[in-house]
Amino acid sequence: MVRVDGRTPGQIRPVKITRHYNKYAEGSVLVEVGDTRVICTASVEDRVPPFRMDTGMGWLTAEYGMLPRSTGTRTPREAARGRAGGRTMEIQRLIGRSLRSVVDLAVLGERTVTLDCDVIQADGGTRTASITGAFVALVDALAHLVGEGLIPCLPVKDFVAATSVGRVNGEVVLDLCFAEDSAAEVDMNVVMTGRGRLVEVQGTGEEASFTREELDRMLDLAAEGIRLLVDYQKKVLGPELAAQIGGR
Amino acid sequence: MVRVDGRTPGQIRPVKITRHYNKYAEGSVLVEVGDTRVICTASVEDRVPPFRMDTGMGWLTAEYGMLPRSTGTRTPREAARGRAGGRTMEIQRLIGRSLRSVVDLAVLGERTVTLDCDVIQADGGTRTASITGAFVALVDALAHLVGEGLIPCLPVKDFVAATSVGRVNGEVVLDLCFAEDSAAEVDMNVVMTGRGRLVEVQGTGEEASFTREELDRMLDLAAEGIRLLVDYQKKVLGPELAAQIGGR
Amino acid sequence: MVRVDGRTPGQIRPVKITRHYNKYAEGSVLVEVGDTRVICTASVEDRVPPFRMDTGMGWLTAEYGMLPRSTGTRTPREAARGRAGGRTMEIQRLIGRSLRSVVDLAVLGERTVTLDCDVIQADGGTRTASITGAFVALVDALAHLVGEGLIPCLPVKDFVAATSVGRVNGEVVLDLCFAEDSAAEVDMNVVMTGRGRLVEVQGTGEEASFTREELDRMLDLAAEGIRLLVDYQKKVLGPELAAQIGGR
């Protein structure tokens, strides 16, 4: 089988992460996965939400947005509609949980890191690209805090990256572009750490279902893709920073 | 290991579904899973959302709510806050997708079935109890349409039920009550059909991660639990209705 | 004249109040008046709204909601519409005022009791059933505070209950069901105490008017009905609790 963009079933799209994309944010990247492009900024603020006050622990949260014309036809702006929709909320909760799973919030202290993931162009996999890119922005922001002497060491326990996998026309494929995503019978997002542990598995059969064997095949492909993404994150961050992640 | 309520790791809580709980709705149940209680009503309306107009096909959607004091401490009413929160939206999207996976919307015709799942008392697993109960309310509503001669046959391709599974204190357990859910390192919701096919797998490690082996063990336990739930659905619906589901 | 459900003009529908309906709330009932069913919970919180702060006095407020399919055709959820409607606000203000009229808020101390009245099934008289039921939930919640040693005595000055009365096809009738309510030329809600004093009288002629004599007849019928409701509240609460109400 040849895919719409010529890839093999188990092949991910070209990935590119540009660090320091924004001159204000403590950490920021432009992440590109194929034609999907997301700006991720990590902002550090010296306050925590009420449920963390006086605990000595920090918080990490994420917000997600799409520019109106990041999509094939223009999508109305959520600010104009007066509220974030269900899909947006679902995605920003997913990004936040995924990144919290590898951060030591006790070391962070009573600070909040907000990861803003804004989609400039959407061609499938915007939520997984957001996680993969936001991780790099997060490391930069935390390294900045270390550099300022505000925290003693990089509080990052492991790498984390994400990809999508699905069943399209009966075939299991990795890293779906928009055309594939629209035609998929099963759609799964997988978030894994650098050590290969699972953080999130969200498999969905919209008007369809799937077998345990298909699930297994999808998880295998996802694990391979995420391994490549973590390798790329290491390269982009450079050996010095990478060495401090999940250290002894 | 003995669980907080005396169950074994692989044991589900007592389940009870009371049909015809509401005199107005086309289908309605009170579903009880342990101390979790949810009223599910299925309402049929002769209109479809814009994206289904003039397609000849129907639609099925779900809404979810919690009474303010369904929880240990009072939760503010979403109508008072002016919008449904992210968790609510995530849950009602899950319920809708799960039930759509077993319904033939072409047979339904240009009608909308709305499943309202309102939690009267919450003790863990409200979203999975909602799916299990709403399925029965849905079958009753569709049987009502058959009875009225509005559709030719019951457009239900299979049973569908759901349960939660997770890792609590390092041990994999089935059907978490609220006390377990609060302490869980990993939390997974699984939706399966009567034939044992997967519809949704949503596994989450909040500030934790899990191995592929743990995932497998959780899926095994969930499959066993859902088998029992489907058996109970069959019993509650009675042989005549059950026989029409997924028929030839 | 025989009414739609066979009652005489001055006859109320069967009433049933089930106490301790919810395992979390300090007080909770399921109240049934004919086919009208409302869950009332009383939640106690250790804070007061700004206008009561540092006054040593407590506050009591009510919220009211209807499940979407509590009605003959499905009513959109207020959380989805983004705000509580005018009718809802009017009703919750009425319930709050009615219950505050018999509670000694100075004895309550700086606490807030919130009465949530959620209509499971609506067949006329939901606001008056809410008041009658919420009173019992309130007494249970306040008795709980006495039992915990948090307040010295039950701060309830009198019983309070409510019913509707109206003019249907020119005849004055008590406790209107939905079919009667829809056809009523005049609709009145009356709230009275156990000693027979009036707390609220809300008589409305929608596209109609009424004479002073009709008003008098309606008030007489309402007083009789409320007498029966208070007798039933006493029975449900039991002699021990009932004896503490209105005692000096």
Added chain:
Amino acid sequence: MVRVDGRTPGQIRPVKITRHYNKYAEGSVLVEVGDTRVICTASVEDRVPPFRMDTGMGWLTAEYGMLPRSTGTRTPREAARGRAGGRTMEIQRLIGRSLRSVVDLAVLGERTVTLDCDVIQADGGTRTASITGAFVALVDALAHLVGEGLIPCLPVKDFVAATSVGRVNGEVVLDLCFAEDSAAEVDMNVVMTGRGRLVEVQGTGEEASFTREELDRMLDLAAEGIRLLVDYQKKVLGPELAAQIGGR
């Protein structure tokens, strides 16, 4: 007993209605009751709400607002708060019902009359002053339709006016100003027609209750006050228009 502003218990405040207060509206007045001042405009539009479409009948609705500094201390603007509050909704529903009770909506045809009652200065009784004033604006708007040949006759079945009455320091008084209203144990709004029939009776004991005898006394005083208000409405409208009201 002498009241705060020197009136006797049964005395209403000076009333003044200035017609044609606004050059655009089909009917408009400035109504003054003591220091309470309300601008009432009646706007006619050639459309009806969905529930009246294709019925041949019209609709009449009311909206109510207060300028931010109509009150002793500035009240935040409801547009800034993003929604109309409960009290506002309750009042606009009351004004609408009261005026609908005397209008023949079949003669009006498929048109909507909107009565906007905007309080310029509030000194008690703003909702009853709104009803009394809006009636005059409504008659002018309907007479305008007659004058344009759009409807055959003035579709007004009777006069309608309103006043408040209450118990202050144990004494029953008519037409409460703000100082009295704040101190009232019982507060009642009464709406009556020119023929002395009741349209609305809304009596409320906030943290208090009242006897049937007190209710009777309050209704007697209100009837007297409303008689004077209707006489004034007749004078303001002039004999020609007044003669067309309630005519067969």
Added chain:
Amino acid sequence: MVRVDGRTPGQIRPVKITRHYNKYAEGSVLVEVGDTRVICTASVEDRVPPFRMDTGMGWLTAEYGMLPRSTGTRTPREAARGRAGGRTMEIQRLIGRSLRSVVDLAVLGERTVTLDCDVIQADGGTRTASITGAFVALVDALAHLVGEGLIPCLPVKDFVAATSVGRVNGEVVLDLCFAEDSAAEVDMNVVMTGRGRLVEVQGTGEEASFTREELDRMLDLAAEGIRLLVDYQKKVLGPELAAQIGGR
């Protein structure tokens, strides 16, 4: 050229400012410019917004509203629509900036003055009439603070007034009424001080443009008009108050 209401191109409409229009506000006027009528109230509160706390400086802000039938056809109420529109926000920001330009907020101390400008009848130039009228209400409110001994002197550095100017059918005219405003190719609002300094110049060519020469001509006319408006403000405030403005 003769204008729609008979004025010459450089002639402003009759202006009238009635002081002390509201018995509660610290300062209040009814300002009339032709048929445009606006109630302006100045309310003083003993608190400042967060960005001014602990600075010793005060704040001045403005809000603007239109009664629904202040316009030729009824405009829906912003409270009903749930938010203030873009035009409203633009206008209230303009009014606030204009008045802040002549007030010494350090002398005001940590207080907020809110100018509410509510349009009773709109016939063009409502925002400029609001500025001209609100200035007088503001002076009265600040003089009230001086009279109460709360501030040492009138913190008003200069007079400020505003008018509109535009190009209608190719001709530059002053103080546009609604009919002219609707037909204008260019519309400009000018705010100037008593000493003839500019505070705001907002010139707009909707689907048109204008030359520098036209801009100059418009500014000349506006300066003449504002000179007359300031003269009138002086007369209305009286020599004693006027003398304290912009004093040494």
Added chain:
Amino acid sequence: MVRVDGRTPGQIRPVKITRHYNKYAEGSVLVEVGDTRVICTASVEDRVPPFRMDTGMGWLTAEYGMLPRSTGTRTPREAARGRAGGRTMEIQRLIGRSLRSVVDLAVLGERTVTLDCDVIQADGGTRTASITGAFVALVDALAHLVGEGLIPCLPVKDFVAATSVGRVNGEVVLDLCFAEDSAAEVDMNVVMTGRGRLVEVQGTGEEASFTREELDRMLDLAAEGIRLLVDYQKKVLGPELAAQIGGR
């Protein structure tokens, strides 16, 4: 005087416009003015707002947004706050009016062009950069319609561009960066066409005022700056497209 970034008072910052920045939009650019970066997309839809229906004419509107971390400290997302703020509305109205001034909406036919201007990084002058960039995106979108044979010719009457000018520390300077903007006593935005006609002049003295001479000097500087911006627009669009603008 040397400015914070070394420019002379009359010098604009480096400008760069990258066309075809987005693969979906009919027209799109990334515009950079110094460190200010804005993505502008032009989306064409085959419908018009109600007030243009059945007129044969098109519409052009603009929306404006800022990514949360486009600013020095993170700005909350407007979708989270539930509404667009006053500043946002003011800016999008300005952009829309400016571009409409040079488009022949009759030639466009019943289509709507929406210009989305999303600020990626804000360093002063975001609204004027939006206008300058959006013009190029607009021309590309309209040329696309010509290319598709949907409209007969490019309906663009002239170039349009914008810049800011202001008084900082008593000196008039062109194209303010954020540091200058924050310190400016007077801030003016000027929109001009390629032929040097004015479209918008918005000069504001926040807590300050300015003379007619200063206004003249600011307009002179702005005219020079806009001349350079239009030259750059011509170069970026290329001679073929540029020749079609405003030509007959």
